[in-house]
Amino acid sequence: MFQTAKQTKVFQDVVEQIQEAIFDGRLTAGQTLPAERELKEMFNISRGTLREALRVLEQKGLIEIKLGVGGGSVVRTVDTDQISESLGLLIRSQKVSLNHLAQFREDVEGIVAAHAAKNHAAEDIRKLKYLLAKAHACVRKGGSHRNMFIDIDKQIHMTIAQITANPVYISVLHSIHDNIHRYYDRFLSMQKPELEENYNDLCDMVDAIENGDDEMARKLAQQHVKRFNQYMKKREEEK
Amino acid sequence: MFQTAKQTKVFQDVVEQIQEAIFDGRLTAGQTLPAERELKEMFNISRGTLREALRVLEQKGLIEIKLGVGGGSVVRTVDTDQISESLGLLIRSQKVSLNHLAQFREDVEGIVAAHAAKNHAAEDIRKLKYLLAKAHACVRKGGSHRNMFIDIDKQIHMTIAQITANPVYISVLHSIHDNIHRYYDRFLSMQKPELEENYNDLCDMVDAIENGDDEMARKLAQQHVKRFNQYMKKREEEK
DNA sequence: TTATTATAATGGTCTAACCATTATAATACT
DNA sequence: AGTATTATAATGGTTAGACCATTATAATAA
Numbered sequence: 001m002f003q004t005a006k007q008t009k010v011f012q013d014v015v016e017q018i019q020e021a022i023f024d025g026r027l028t029a030g031q032t033l034p035a036e037r038e039l040k041e042m043f044n045i046s047r048g049t050l051r052e053a054l055r056v057l058e059q060k061g062l063i064e065i066k067l068g069v070g071g072g073s074v075v076r077t078v079d080t081d082q083i084s085e086s087l088g089l090l091i092r093s094q095k096v097s098l099n100h101l102a103q104f105r106e107d108v109e110g111i112v113a114a115h116a117a118k119n120h121a122a123e124d125i126r127k128l129k130y131l132l133a134k135a136h137a138c139v140r141k142g143g144s145h146r147n148m149f150i151d152i153d154k155q156i157h158m159t160i161a162q163i164t165a166n167p168v169y170i171s172v173l174h175s176i177h178d179n180i181h182r183y184y185d186r187f188l189s190m191q192k193p194e195l196e197e198n199y200n201d202l203c204d205m206v207d208a209i210e211n212g213d214d215e216m217a218r219k220l221a222q223q224h225v226k227r228f229n230q231y232m233k234k235r236e237e238e239k
Numbered sequence: 240m241f242q243t244a245k246q247t248k249v250f251q252d253v254v255e256q257i258q259e260a261i262f263d264g265r266l267t268a269g270q271t272l273p274a275e276r277e278l279k280e281m282f283n284i285s286r287g288t289l290r291e292a293l294r295v296l297e298q299k300g301l302i303e304i305k306l307g308v309g310g311g312s313v314v315r316t317v318d319t320d321q322i323s324e325s326l327g328l329l330i331r332s333q334k335v336s337l338n339h340l341a342q343f344r345e346d347v348e349g350i351v352a353a354h355a356a357k358n359h360a361a362e363d364i365r366k367l368k369y370l371l372a373k374a375h376a377c378v379r380k381g382g383s384h385r386n387m388f389i390d391i392d393k394q395i396h397m398t399i400a401q402i403t404a405n406p407v408y409i410s411v412l413h414s415i416h417d418n419i420h421r422y423y424d425r426f427l428s429m430q431k432p433e434l435e436e437n438y439n440d441l442c443d444m445v446d447a448i449e450n451g452d453d454e455m456a457r458k459l460a461q462q463h464v465k466r467f468n469q470y471m472k473k474r475e476e477e478k
Numbered sequence: 479t480t481a482t483t484a485t486a487a488t489g490g491t492c493t494a495a496c497c498a499t500t501a502t503a504a505t506a507c508t
Numbered sequence: 509a510g511t512a513t514t515a516t517a518a519t520g521g522t523t524a525g526a527c528c529a530t531t532a533t534a535a536t537a538a
Contacts, residue, residue, distance in 0.1 A: 059298040068531030086321035104407040168343040307500030
């Protein structure tokens with residue numbers, strides 16, 4: 001009949017109050033909270049308790065705590081860092097494997113490409129082609145520019161995600177990329193022939209998007225990611 | 240040429256040490272850490288600093304802190320709560336709207352249903368049909384059992400996600416549902432005719448999965464979710 | 479004008495005590 | 509003997525006040 005009574009922990013109450021102030025606009029991004037010694041008076045709590053609350057808010061990504069004069073707790077713009085971190089924790093605790101993440105990535109990149117095919121502006125295609133030209137330059141220079149190529153590849157995928165204008169896709173893809181690169185880079189083996197193959201995939205994919213062919217864009221994006229995944233698995237097995 | 244030098248903050252070092260101990264198995268889920276007064280000696284730090292570290296680990300979802308005798312910091316099994324929470328923060332800071340999340344959900348449910356169609360065991364279908372029967376009972380009883388129907392609907396979707404055997408889909412869908420219900424329930428308007436419509440959608444979807452027709456399963460899942468979204472938007476506009 | 483140095487504001491850490499919660503053991507009651 | 513009550517002690521939660529470390533800015537010197 002009743003709900004569990006509200007927790008009475010002081011630091012939680014402080015976390016909630018500050019969080020609510022951020023969400024209803026009484027505190028806005030960039031704004032600095034009062035100094036700890038002032039805040040503690042305002043809440044009528046000890047500094048230790050206040051600091052526990054601030055640590056929690058920091059870990060949630062809502063504030064950033066800076067040292068020194070002019071420092072303090074600055075309200076942040078919420079972004080996808082915490083989602084990435086949490087996904088990373090799942091991976092590190094072996095709840096999620098490379099295969100799991102790779103399979104998910106194939107689907108998501110497919111969907112994103114399909115949406116982009118139905119949704120793009122001329123400006124988007126221009127940006128993609130500019131990135132393709134940069135990628136092409138890397139390919140010509142071969143394996144030594146592997147890292148730069150991978151970085152541009154990532155930019156291309158994120159640019160396509162931007163086209164959807166849906167922050168969920170952007171966040172999700174961002175989190176996937178973060179973690180693919182943080183934990184699985186070591187598996188990635190690409191020399192000049194693989195770079196060329198990959199580059200051609202990207203060109204075809206961008207073409208399909210430009211032509212508004214969503215099914216083709218989806219298929220090509222999936223195939224591109226699948227190839228990428230295979231390079232990683234290959235390398236993993238060689239070990 | 241060089242990386243930023245390692246942060247010297249004591250509590251961060253403690254967070255990392257405990258986190259690493261969890262990931263390489265020196266600490267396992269269910270295990271209780273030494274009491275704060277012991278831990279502080281082991282790390283040779285003050286209790287306040289230790290507690291900041293423990294708060295951070297708690298917020299990361301790695302430990303749970305219990306009060307009283309036999310309490311202490313218990314190592315948790317990492318789950319999707321943190322991802323859900325972070326997604327919730329993005330929503331509350333208006334970085335993500337109902338439309339954004341709904342669109343993403345359509346795609347993900349489609350994918351998950353398609354995978355399930357290609358991947359299910361007889362046991363899975365049995366469970367789904369059992370849930371459908373329960374849903375049917377709710378429909379017969381009409382709008383008063385709306386909440387129960389929605390709960391079963393959710394269970395059906397999560398069961399389908401389980402069939403994929405990919406924890407990423409399960410986590411993502413879990414996070415979506417958590418937030419759809421936390422923030423958007425108030426928009427949901429369903430009476431008996433809508434419940435029937437929804438129930439029929441679910442039956443068709445399960446049939447397609449049973450028959451291994453992945454494209455049909457995808458299409459039906461998307462349509463089902465889309466209808467669901469439309470009820471929400473309708474209600475939102477009525478306000 | 480520029481480089482150096484002092485100042486003070488601010489977060490980071492420490493010590494030591496007491497409060498609040500809770501499982502368990504001791505006690506009293508039937 | 510068995511059951512309800514009460515005390516005990518372990519554990520996290522909170523407080524208070526001090527000092528350390530970092531850093532932007534102001535004061536000073538070259």
